Amino acid sequence: MSALFVLVFVSIGIAGLFLMAFIWNVKNNQYEDKKGAALRILHDNELLQESNINKS
Amino acid sequence: MFTTKDRNTYIFVQKVPETLCYHCGVACVTRNIAIDEKVFCCEGCKLVYEIVAENGLCDYYKLQSHPGLSRIKSIRKEKYAYLDNEEIARQLYKFTDGDRTIVTLYLPGVHCSSCMWLLEHLHKINPYITESRLNFTTKEITIHFTKSNVSLREIVELLATLGYEPYISLGDADMKAVKGFDKQKIYKLGIAGFCFGNIMMMSFPEYLSGDTGIGMKYEHLFRYLNLVLALPVFFYCGSEFFSAAWKGLKQKTLNIDAPIALAVIITFLRSVYEIASGAGSGYLDSMSGIIFFMLVGRVVQERTYKFISFNRDYKSYFPIAVNVVTSEGVENKMLSDLREKDVVRLHNDEIIPADAIVVEGNATIDYSFVTGESEPVRVLQGQQVYAGGRQTVGQLTIQIIKPVAGSYLTSLWNHYSFANNKAETNDRNSIVHLMSRYFTYVLLGLALVTAVYWGFNDPSKIMTSVTAMLIVACPCALLLSVTFTNGTLLRLLSINGLFLRDTTVLEQIGNINHIVFDKTGTITQGSESNVVCSGHQLTEEEKDILYAAILPSKHPYSKALVKWLGYRQPVKVAEWAEATGKGLECTAGALKVMVGSAAFTGVNNDIQADEKTSVFVRIGNQVTSFRFLPVFRPEIPEVITELSHNARLSLLSGDNDNQRPVLAGLFGSGSELRFGQKPIDKLAYIESLQKKGDKVMMIGDGLNDAGALQQSNVGITLADDINNFTPSCDAILDSSKLKSFPDLLRLAGSGCNIIAASFIISLVYNFIGLFFAMQGLLQPIYAAILMPCSTLSIVLVTSGMANISALRKGLTVVSDGE
Numbered sequence: 001m002s003a004l005f006v007l008v009f010v011s012i013g014i015a016g017l018f019l020m021a022f023i024w025n026v027k028n029n030q031y032e033d034k035k036g037a038a039l040r041i042l043h044d045n046e047l048l049q050e051s052n053i054n055k056s
Numbered sequence: 057m058f059t060t061k062d063r064n065t066y067i068f069v070q071k072v073p074e075t076l077c078y079h080c081g082v083a084c085v086t087r088n089i090a091i092d093e094k095v096f097c098c099e100g101c102k103l104v105y106e107i108v109a110e111n112g113l114c115d116y117y118k119l120q121s122h123p124g125l126s127r128i129k130s131i132r133k134e135k136y137a138y139l140d141n142e143e144i145a146r147q148l149y150k151f152t153d154g155d156r157t158i159v160t161l162y163l164p165g166v167h168c169s170s171c172m173w174l175l176e177h178l179h180k181i182n183p184y185i186t187e188s189r190l191n192f193t194t195k196e197i198t199i200h201f202t203k204s205n206v207s208l209r210e211i212v213e214l215l216a217t218l219g220y221e222p223y224i225s226l227g228d229a230d231m232k233a234v235k236g237f238d239k240q241k242i243y244k245l246g247i248a249g250f251c252f253g254n255i256m257m258m259s260f261p262e263y264l265s266g267d268t269g270i271g272m273k274y275e276h277l278f279r280y281l282n283l284v285l286a287l288p289v290f291f292y293c294g295s296e297f298f299s300a301a302w303k304g305l306k307q308k309t310l311n312i313d314a315p316i317a318l319a320v321i322i323t324f325l326r327s328v329y330e331i332a333s334g335a336g337s338g339y340l341d342s343m344s345g346i347i348f349f350m351l352v353g354r355v356v357q358e359r360t361y362k363f364i365s366f367n368r369d370y371k372s373y374f375p376i377a378v379n380v381v382t383s384e385g386v387e388n389k390m391l392s393d394l395r396e397k398d399v400v401r402l403h404n405d406e407i408i409p410a411d412a413i414v415v416e417g418n419a420t421i422d423y424s425f426v427t428g429e430s431e432p433v434r435v436l437q438g439q440q441v442y443a444g445g446r447q448t449v450g451q452l453t454i455q456i457i458k459p460v461a462g463s464y465l466t467s468l469w470n471h472y473s474f475a476n477n478k479a480e481t482n483d484r485n486s487i488v489h490l491m492s493r494y495f496t497y498v499l500l501g502l503a504l505v506t507a508v509y510w511g512f513n514d515p516s517k518i519m520t521s522v523t524a525m526l527i528v529a530c531p532c533a534l535l536l537s538v539t540f541t542n543g544t545l546l547r548l549l550s551i552n553g554l555f556l557r558d559t560t561v562l563e564q565i566g567n568i569n570h571i572v573f574d575k576t577g578t579i580t581q582g583s584e585s586n587v588v589c590s591g592h593q594l595t596e597e598e599k600d601i602l603y604a605a606i607l608p609s610k611h612p613y614s615k616a617l618v619k620w621l622g623y624r625q626p627v628k629v630a631e632w633a634e635a636t637g638k639g640l641e642c643t644a645g646a647l648k649v650m651v652g653s654a655a656f657t658g659v660n661n662d663i664q665a666d667e668k669t670s671v672f673v674r675i676g677n678q679v680t681s682f683r684f685l686p687v688f689r690p691e692i693p694e695v696i697t698e699l700s701h702n703a704r705l706s707l708l709s710g711d712n713d714n715q716r717p718v719l720a721g722l723f724g725s726g727s728e729l730r731f732g733q734k735p736i737d738k739l740a741y742i743e744s745l746q747k748k749g750d751k752v753m754m755i756g757d758g759l760n761d762a763g764a765l766q767q768s769n770v771g772i773t774l775a776d777d778i779n780n781f782t783p784s785c786d787a788i789l790d791s792s793k794l795k796s797f798p799d800l801l802r803l804a805g806s807g808c809n810i811i812a813a814s815f816i817i818s819l820v821y822n823f824i825g826l827f828f829a830m831q832g833l834l835q836p837i838y839a840a841i842l843m844p845c846s847t848l849s850i851v852l853v854t855s856g857m858a859n860i861s862a863l864r865k866g867l868t869v870v871s872d873g874e
Contacts, residue, residue, distance in 0.1 A: 004274070005277065008258070008277070008281070011254075011257075012254055012281075015254060016250070018250075019247065019250040022246045023243055023246060026239055026243065027239070032193070033191045033192055033193045033194070035192045035193050036172065036190060036191055036192030039169040039172050039192060040172060040176070042169055
């Protein structure tokens with residue numbers, strides 16, 4: 001039964017990690033510009049591709 | 057989503073989309089402006105293309121066809137010279153260590169993913185820009201650069217050449233502190249959610265173990281762990297409610313937070329007592345659950361529109377610096393350093409920063425910002441010009457006679473109505489607090505009765521039953537129903553184009569019984585006008601002659617006439633001369649052409665029977681008169697008829713009253729129409745209505761309505777572009793959604809009914825709980841079941857009812873991607 005002791009603390013610890021991740025997200029302004037991130041990802045590689053074409 | 061409105065309408069009007077500009081997509085008049093087989097509409101667009109191409113950023117055009125902005129204005133060379141003045145530039149820096157510098161600029165022109173891509177590759181164009189990051193939602197770009205290599209002025213000029221001219225205003229210099237939104241609440245929400253979940257989980261074993269129990273060892277473990285987890289909930293997450301309740305008590309009012317704080321404190325103390333004495337597990341799960349849900353409600357309710365500002369005053373409209381002429385030449389001076397007697401040089405399209413006297417130059421001032429009067433005024437040398445006016449033609453030199461803050465326009469902000477915080481007043485008088493006050497009295501009365509009853513029968517049960525009562529009867533259900541209803545309504549309204557500053561406005565909208573409209577820009581559409589022609593009907597040749605005659609004139613009537621005539625082949629005219637304020641004349645071949653007032657053109661008064669005539673045109677001996685009627689927004693008649701069912705209407709206009717008959721017809725006989733109103737008159741009119749007991753809603757659009765918007769119970773700004781500059785107000789209405797405005801008002805007003813309905817539901821739960829609590833039978837498990845049930849049903853009922861009532865009014869309930 002004493003395994004339960006360990007498990008309870010492990011589960012709280014894991015949940016705590018998620019809480020920290022959440023706080024870190026908010027602190028880092030990751031929710032500030034939701035639209036921008038969605039658009040940015042579309043064009044991430046455009047310049048890279050062009051420079052590859054120029055080389056070949 | 058990515059096409060701009062202007063562009064479409066332009067193509068629509070042209071009907072033949074010939075060659076489109078490679079940069080901005082506007083139809084090109086000529087094919088001469090071309091490079092690499094790509095045709096451009098103007099030199100500006102070509103220049104942008106050249107810069108983009110030179111730096112290998114041509115993908116800009118691949119990502120989106122015609123991503124650029126049309127009508128790239130060439131900027132005056134010295135326009136941003138003031139940024140070389142380190143003192144001014146420093147006001148805009150977010151950070152600087154002497155060399156490495158970070159600056160944030162607002163770029164109204166940003167509209168698509170290509171913009172974002174180009175702006176985030178600025179370092180390709182200028183290597184001394186180390187990083188540029190665009191916040192698409194707020195249209196703000198943050199640029200990191202090394203000051204020793206590239207100046208702020210160069211960066212701003214680069215942005216302007218690319219077509220993304222930053223908007224720099226006096227407001228930027230002292231607005232920084234206002235921005236940045238409240239993250240505390242989000243942290244609290246996260247922590248409360250975490251603790252609530254875990255406490256709930258660890259309470260289950262005891263609830264579900266039945267008669268045998270789970271054994272001392274685990275019982276203690278779970279109980280004390282719960283207590284530890286409840287500490288941050290009580291002391292950190294719940295602090296909101298304690299401080300709000302305390303604030304209310306200090307002002308000697310019982311707001312809704314008071315009974316909630318009382319219930320939370322009693323729940324916590326009793327739980328601590330039960331756990332410490334080993335008598336039970338307490339109600340920590342219910343307590344943290346309630347705090348979590350109430351925080352969710354608050355966050356939902358207080359969602360802010362980051363891209364809209366509701367608190368702009370004149371500072372956002374004024375430039376940050378002006379050119380001051382001194383004995384040593386022209387220097388840039390911060391607006392805040394501007395003194396009386398300073399001589400200021402203004403250029404085309406610049407705003408007069410303070411009341412002044414014209415020293416030199418052709419002063420044609422557009423006061424539409426200040427008065428709403430759309431026609432520019434000519435001011436002679438030595439006469440006074442007022443702050444907020446915009447110079448429309450060429451250069452102008454003025455001498456300041458009053459400081460910026462003491463000027464005619466800005467003094468409006470010193471009026472006492474601006475000292476009053478509307479959100480706070482609204483909140484204090486809110487019906488929710490009234491309801492909760494009675495609720496609290498009834499509750500305390502019941503608690504007393506229970507205590508007395510048990511005092512006679514079984515004194516040992518006093519503590520348990522009274523505390524249980526206070527716990528159960530916590531009006532959190534009321535708070536939840538209010539916050540969730542308001543939050544849902546706010547969301548629904550914003551989807552449909554009405555953006556409220558905060559939820560206190562909702563309740564105010566429900567009480568409105570008098571609606572006041574501004575004319576220019578609100579019920580008429582900006583500067584457009586309808587031309588009505590009477591008298592001699594012009595032949596095609598005469599139209600060509602008229603076109604040639606008025607083309608050089610900058611008078612708004614001339615411009616409107618040019619628009620009416622459409623594009624024509626100009627004929628040769630000679631002896632062209634303009635008599636300021638009267639008209640213009642010239643000769644075309646043998647014909648003498650005169651355009652202007654009746655007296656100027658020599659029209660006798662018999663013909664001038666029609667008083668509303670604005671311009672007479674005499675070609676040879678034939679006289680034609682033109683009238684300019686404002687173009688009403690097409691939805692206006694319907695909206696006004698519908699609104700008049702529920703409220704009295706008035707109209708305030710800064711213009712003269714030559715459109716009175718049209719407007720009287722529109723508004724009906726019962727409405728008051730006032731013309732020639734100055735900003736302070738508008739404010740005074742609203743105040744006089746309020747003194748009569750009316751609840752007034754003001755609908756305006758410009759800075760000249762700012763006073764009235766502030767004074768009214770609900771001030772709504774009608775904006776063609778919600779990102780644009782709107783004066784301080786309670787709500788912003790997207791003008792394209794004007795048609796559904798009466799429905800939106802009704803939806804906002806329905807909030808009270810929804811709250812009342814959900815309040816009744818919450819009372820039912822409260823009575824069930826009270827029934828057990830008064831008998832001293834409330835087990836933690838009942839509380840743990842009742843609490844989520846009531847919360848869930850309230851959330852479902854409120855958002856469900858709000859959505860249904862929106863749907864029944866034919867409004868959209870699903871946003872098209874935020």
